[in-house]
Amino acid sequence: MSYAPIVPLGGYAGWAFLNRTMDSQKAAFAASADLQNRESYFRDKIGSITTAEELVNDRRLLSVALGAFGLDDDINNRYFIRKVLEEGTLDTGSLANKLSDKRYLALSKAFGFGDYSTPRTVLSDFPDEILQKYEEHQFEIAVGNSDETMRMALTVQRELPELAGKPTSENTKWYSIIGSKTLSVAFQTALGLPSSMGSLDVDQQVSIYRQKAETVFGSADPAQFTEPDTLNKLVKLYLLRDEMASVSSQSGQSIALQLLQGQGSSGAISLLL
16 A cells, blocks of 8 residues: 655645754655555566567566656557667657657666666666655645645756756756746746747747846856755745635635625626626
8 A cells, every 4th residue: 555645734834844844754755555565566676678569568567667757647658668768869850859848768768778878777886776766756646636836846956956956058958948838837937927928939938037037036047947945945935926826716705705695696696797
């Protein structure tokens, strides 16, 4: 049986509780029998896997491999995953490089089936590398089962510093943020931008993100999110604005319900109109 993380409150108060209890909750989650069984199988078998075909043909191994990169939903897309793995990452024309979702690139690079004559699966520290990622992603999913906003915040906390610290241009980093479903939603919410932002030309989006980030954080450079204080400010803004939007929505629904109950549907509709 898997351990279910405890998230007794929503919003920033819930986030503060989760952070205070993070170490103990992660330890309890990692010690759960279900997770231990999956990890034990992966640790015992992965060293003997030398081709992408072998990996995708073992569903138990594949579930851990995909889960380590947040790609759990692709468990039945075996042909697609095999192609991603076999083509590797060294050729700029490979499938992993062409896909906008860079989780596939990370997956292919980590296993190395298409990049090296001997894949990385045979390395002694490879199981630890993948299982650490697996536990992180699975814990986030488990938290999300209680509160999806908390899961988003955890993902931002894990992914953004790595992205922000890459030796790429400011605009390239913004392109990556825009291309990430989780990061783009978090930034839109934290910066008070509408979800319709995604319909704009990508360069227009970058310009708007840069302007808003400059106003809110004092800099337009995503590299600032390698700093814990700036990262925490972003996460706090995301949670507080999301909570405010939720309260506002609930209040509107409550008013509409009161009108319907108090005056009948036709009278309420005429008032709302």
